[in-house]
Amino acid sequence: YDIRLSLVGSEMCIRDSSEVVVDDQQAANLSVIWGESAEALAPAWSGTVTALHATPRSTVESGDILLTIDGIDRIAAATPTPFFRSLGRNAVGDDVAQLQELLADLGHYEGTPSGTFDAATVAAVNGFAIDLGVVRPSGVFDPAWVVWLPEAPFEVARVETAVGSPAPAPGAPLLVGPSVIVSATATTSEGRAMVLEGEWLL
Numbered sequence: 001y002d003i004r005l006s007l008v009g010s011e012m013c014i015r016d017s018s019e020v021v022v023d024d025q026q027a028a029n030l031s032v033i034w035g036e037s038a039e040a041l042a043p044a045w046s047g048t049v050t051a052l053h054a055t056p057r058s059t060v061e062s063g064d065i066l067l068t069i070d071g072i073d074r075i076a077a078a079t080p081t082p083f084f085r086s087l088g089r090n091a092v093g094d095d096v097a098q099l100q101e102l103l104a105d106l107g108h109y110e111g112t113p114s115g116t117f118d119a120a121t122v123a124a125v126n127g128f129a130i131d132l133g134v135v136r137p138s139g140v141f142d143p144a145w146v147v148w149l150p151e152a153p154f155e156v157a158r159v160e161t162a163v164g165s166p167a168p169a170p171g172a173p174l175l176v177g178p179s180v181i182v183s184a185t186a187t188t189s190e191g192r193a194m195v196l197e198g199e200w201l202l
Helices: 094-105 118-133
Strands: 001-007 014-016 025-035 040-042 049-054 065-069 072-077 146-148 171-177 180-187
Touching: 040 146, 065 171, 072 118, 094 118
Parallel strands: 072 146
Antiparallel strands: 001 025, 025 180, 040 171, 049 065, 065 072
16 A cells, blocks of 8 residues: 655654654655454354354454354364364364363363363363353364464454354454554655654554
8 A cells, every 4th residue: 555644753752642742744655565464264164143242343362252153152262273173082182182271271171181082071071062052062072163263362353244144164264353564665755765763653
């Protein structure tokens, strides 16, 4: 984007909402390069969105309810990696240990994460499922219950679904973070680069 604006101050200091020091003012062109926004993607699920809890300009943490699909809440999960498979009794792996840590953070699992889906994990998954609204839990963890957060906390700029809509397709953006400026170049009206010293507010 190319933006026409006035830059105020060769030294502009914003210390609070009432203190601004202005030494100079001149017209300038500003070329901005935007980076890609962070996205929380939909897992492999289906159904109808029956409630929406995440909203634009909100901040999402692990364990927060994001939306409800077919009456079952879906939560955010700030885990090292996304869950990719259903997990049940006797399953073994790093993802099982990751699930046990998530369940412990949510108050459902009291043991030490072992990476083995044991009886305590079955009980924890059932308790978690009941909290989400699952009527008859089977002791099997469904990865569609959680939405992986690429960063936490996650600032929400847009929510890419609405109540009454089909659940977003697997891999489609569900939550989109704010745009981030990667770099900005200021030039004079004659096209010469400007050297900006001190603190500036755009």
